[in-house]
Amino acid sequence: MTVSTEIPSSRYLPTATANTHIRTALLSAPTTQDVQVAGIGTTKTRYVIRFKNPESAEGTKLAKPRFGIAVHRTPTEGFDLDGDKARAIEKIMEENELTERSYRIEDLVWLKKKDKVLGNFASLGIWFDLAEETVLPLSAIWPPSGEDFF
Known part of the structure; x- marks a missing residue:
């Protein structure tokens, strides 16, 4: 069985898929490797990332879709x-x-x-x-x- 590591080029991913991609992205960047994510959810227009502690959210920014x-x-x-x-x-x-x-x-x-x-x-x-x-x-x-x- 072959597992694709390619990220789909879709704006709206299923929550589980988005969760995996977001967590992988956070772990792959040196500045966010130690971030503790409590959960990831979706709204009509964006993804919401909940952090376990306020320190994990420092240095992050909200990017809204256009x-x-x-x-x-x-x-x-x-x-x-x-x-x-x-x-x-x-x-x-x-x-x-x-x-x-x-x-x-x-x-x-x-x-x-x-x-x-x-x-x-x-x-x-x-x-x-x-x-x-x-x-x-x-x-x-x-x-x-x-x-x-x-």
Whole structure:
């Protein structure tokens, strides 16, 4: 019988499988080898690791999942992600009535190589908090209805 050591490329693993992978990962890193895990459970969007003592949790961080879409051929003129990302998020939320739908944009980023100059149009990565928020048709997200969008 052959046992695979490959981790499945799935976001949602069965709890027992996730438990094994998480414990193996903690044991394989020098900084977390002595961590004492009391248990591992799941919620709708993440795994919860309970530690036996507070010292075991020191230095750990919570990484929450993000769900993204790419919007291609987005006009870049007047769209300042480096200077005022919060305003850009707010504007996209307003233009597409995402606030009324209780959606939340977690992050925006131009999908380009760092050494490339931003052109007139580019692909825009939009990350949401929940997977359900990514199912809107792209026309509902972008482009905005008016020409003066910033």
